[in-house]
Amino acid sequence: MGEEEGLHQTQLLDTMFVRGLKRKCFDGEEDIEGTLAGIKAIPSYNLQRQSLLDMSLVKLQLCHMLVEPNLCRSVLIANTVRQIQEEMTQDGTWQMINTQSTGQASLDRLVSTDILCRSSREQAEGKHVPGYTTFNKDFEGDQAQDSSETMSTAPSVQVPRNLQSNVWEMENPQENKGNFQKSLDQIFETLENKSPNSVEDLFSEVDNSYYDLDTMLTGMMSNSKMGHCDGLETFSSPTATASNSNCKSDLNELDHIVEILVES
Amino acid sequence: MTECSARFADIISTVEFNHSGELLATGDKGGRVVIFQQEQENKTQSHSRGEYNVYSTFQSHEPEFDYLKSLEIEEKINKIRWLPQKNAAQFLLSTNDKTIKLWKISERDKRPEGYNLKEEDGRYRDPTTVTTLRVPVFRPMDLMVEASPRRIFANAHTYHINSISINSDYETYLSADDLRINLWHLEITDRSFNIVDIKPANMEELTEVITAAEFHPNSCNTFVYSSSKGTIRLCDMRASALCDRHSKLFEEPEDPSNRSFFSEIISSISDVKFSHSGRYMMTRDYLSVKIWDLNMENRPVETYQVHEYLRSKLCSLYENDCIFDKFECCWNGSDSIVMTGSYNNFFRMFDRNTKRDITLEASRENNKPRTVLKPRKVCASGKRKKDEISVDSLDFNKKILHTAWHPKENIIAVATTNNLYIFQDKMN
Numbered sequence: 001m002g003e004e005e006g007l008h009q010t011q012l013l014d015t016m017f018v019r020g021l022k023r024k025c026f027d028g029e030e031d032i033e034g035t036l037a038g039i040k041a042i043p044s045y046n047l048q049r050q051s052l053l054d055m056s057l058v059k060l061q062l063c064h065m066l067v068e069p070n071l072c073r074s075v076l077i078a079n080t081v082r083q084i085q086e087e088m089t090q091d092g093t094w095q096m097i098n099t100q101s102t103g104q105a106s107l108d109r110l111v112s113t114d115i116l117c118r119s120s121r122e123q124a125e126g127k128h129v130p131g132y133t134t135f136n137k138d139f140e141g142d143q144a145q146d147s148s149e150t151m152s153t154a155p156s157v158q159v160p161r162n163l164q165s166n167v168w169e170m171e172n173p174q175e176n177k178g179n180f181q182k183s184l185d186q187i188f189e190t191l192e193n194k195s196p197n198s199v200e201d202l203f204s205e206v207d208n209s210y211y212d213l214d215t216m217l218t219g220m221m222s223n224s225k226m227g228h229c230d231g232l233e234t235f236s237s238p239t240a241t242a243s244n245s246n247c248k249s250d251l252n253e254l255d256h257i258v259e260i261l262v263e264s
Numbered sequence: 265m266t267e268c269s270a271r272f273a274d275i276i277s278t279v280e281f282n283h284s285g286e287l288l289a290t291g292d293k294g295g296r297v298v299i300f301q302q303e304q305e306n307k308t309q310s311h312s313r314g315e316y317n318v319y320s321t322f323q324s325h326e327p328e329f330d331y332l333k334s335l336e337i338e339e340k341i342n343k344i345r346w347l348p349q350k351n352a353a354q355f356l357l358s359t360n361d362k363t364i365k366l367w368k369i370s371e372r373d374k375r376p377e378g379y380n381l382k383e384e385d386g387r388y389r390d391p392t393t394v395t396t397l398r399v400p401v402f403r404p405m406d407l408m409v410e411a412s413p414r415r416i417f418a419n420a421h422t423y424h425i426n427s428i429s430i431n432s433d434y435e436t437y438l439s440a441d442d443l444r445i446n447l448w449h450l451e452i453t454d455r456s457f458n459i460v461d462i463k464p465a466n467m468e469e470l471t472e473v474i475t476a477a478e479f480h481p482n483s484c485n486t487f488v489y490s491s492s493k494g495t496i497r498l499c500d501m502r503a504s505a506l507c508d509r510h511s512k513l514f515e516e517p518e519d520p521s522n523r524s525f526f527s528e529i530i531s532s533i534s535d536v537k538f539s540h541s542g543r544y545m546m547t548r549d550y551l552s553v554k555i556w557d558l559n560m561e562n563r564p565v566e567t568y569q570v571h572e573y574l575r576s577k578l579c580s581l582y583e584n585d586c587i588f589d590k591f592e593c594c595w596n597g598s599d600s601i602v603m604t605g606s607y608n609n610f611f612r613m614f615d616r617n618t619k620r621d622i623t624l625e626a627s628r629e630n631n632k633p634r635t636v637l638k639p640r641k642v643c644a645s646g647k648r649k650k651d652e653i654s655v656d657s658l659d660f661n662k663k664i665l666h667t668a669w670h671p672k673e674n675i676i677a678v679a680t681t682n683n684l685y686i687f688q689d690k691m692n
Contacts, residue, residue, distance in 0.1 A: 068361075075471060084525060
């Protein structure tokens with residue numbers, strides 16, 4: 001049952017995105033109440049956009065984990081993230097996310113989304129973006145409590161700034177891995193109250209974080225289950241690394257390189 | 265259509281016929297090159313052209329470790345390009361992410377026998393036992409095909425090489441990575457000229473990468489390169505040493521009714537190929553194939569939808585990364601038909617003259633050998649007719665990224681993940 005629902009949701013997600021027209025934030029509410037009575041509510045455009053943003057950020061994180069990230073893919077994902085952020089600040093719809101989500105609209109949420117807005121505005125104005133350390137300090141200083149809801153937006157708030165500066169620097173990966181580890185340290189320290197000591201610990205935590213983010217997202221939007229994972233069951237989704245390891249394991253001796261099967 | 269196929273131990277990453285079509289080279293993820301050769305035509309069996317059999321196999325690239333960056337360099341062969349044949353030997357360029365190699369493939373069917381100082385098995389004879397002298401002679405032996413690396417062009421690319429293209433002067437070639445294009449001379453390995461550089465001073469400003477590049481088939485000063493934003497730039501090397509300013513910019517204005525967050529990603533061009541005539545070029549983006557007239561920059565002259573039914577699935581395809589798949593495309597020998605791959609082991613052909621198109625499947629389970637391939641149809645929505653396949657049951661793991669068309673005959677090579685299929689048109 002979950003599978004079918006998930007597939008249905010992903011299909012709806014696809015349909016919503018296809019329409020492509022910029023929708024005012026208040027349209028989302030009308031849609032939910034409107035046409036499809038009797039079926040689970042269609043996720044609003046804004047929630048879907050947020051979901052796409054989160055998905056993109058996770059993808060950027062994951063591809064930074066690869067040995068040598070595919071630059072074209074990274075650029076395309078980063079451009080998508082930028083597009084979403086620009087639209088969100090233009091529409092001013094980041095305010096609507098608070099009122100539409102099922103959780104309480106807490107002070108923390110307002111603070112974190114303010115930071116999102118601020119960083120994009122600074123970007124638009126061409127201001128010098130505060131370096132990583134000062135940015136983090138601002139975030140930690142404003143943060144009133146540790147709540148999972150705030151934390152769920154934390155990656156989307158913090159990571160873009162750092163990734164902007166770090167994701168392309170292939171010439172200095174050691175330095176960037178250091179910076180990136182630092183940023184991950186900050187994020188996951190607060191998420192899981194652990195500070196990773198070794199690189200392996202860090203990477204294993206990042207793997208877990210994907211699912212943490214996902215469960216947080218589905219928790220946040222409990223009215224409209226995005227069901228990414230369910231949707232994934234329709235399309236098998238090997239990651240690049242998974243397929244690498246599969247190929248290596250399939251490869252036998254060099255002697256048996258090619259079997260010729262000539263149909264007769 | 266007759267069909268023969270070969271199963272590979274590793275994922276096939278490139279397929280290329282040579283200039284005569286007699287040889288077909290494939291590269292795989294394990295850094296190996298396998299060359300197939302067409303059998304000489306059998307005069308008694310006029311209904312079938314020669315089949316392709318393995319001619320040579322060699323390890324072109326090995327995995328490397330870049331100690332400076334602590335990064336592994338994959339041995340996967342990204343592209344193979346043949347040189348035109350000048351003498352008995354064949355030459356090809358093969359490249360992985362960082363290094364291009366020129367390979368010589370030669371046949372040996374004779375060997376010298378009758379050495380004075382060596383026995384036939386190679387052991388050296390005691391010189392004191394040599395009492396007479398003889399002249400060694402060449403005796404026939406079983407055909408041996410040898411591949412030897414003649415040039416190694418290394419250390420010129422910081423980013424991943426996506427294209428190589430041999431110039432029509434047959435002396436130079438270009439190699440393109442995500443941000444730069446270099447010009448090489450085939451004889452010189454320690455030097456290359458940078459002819460395109462789109463790396464921004466501040467990498468934070470990077471929004472566009474080079475996705476493919478190719479020399480014009482006839483004009484040795486002209487080449488094109490495509491980008492992740494769906495543009496193609498034509499450059500003339502006579503204009504300046506660094507061709508950062510294009511001579512022509514080909515770009516189709518976006519259709520506002522189709523605009524979405526995925527518009528840019530699906531506009532990214534995964535392959536660009538000049539027609540044999542040199543008058544047109546073809547580009548492949550995620551959903552379509554476009555034919556451009558080199559004299560018209562503002563829009564393509566023809567557009568063919570490869571799998572438009574995927575447009576409503578873009579979010580899911582983004583999620584599972586399929587939206588980043590790089591499909592290639594190719595022309596037939598007379599430039600009248602273009603071909604490209606899709607999912608579910610489907611591949612598509614578009615006839616430019618009749619405007620007809622066909623979807624075929626490269627799969628052993630669904631096609632009996634030596635029968636005509638049955639056309640396939642994907643049902644986008646609504647009631648599925650018999651024999652149609654619904655979009656939701658397509659297998660997105662079975663993708664055909666690499667296809668090639670024989671330069672002279674109706675023979676095509678289609679690579680699925682681990683299998684190479686060669687289809688021939690049954691004439692008369």
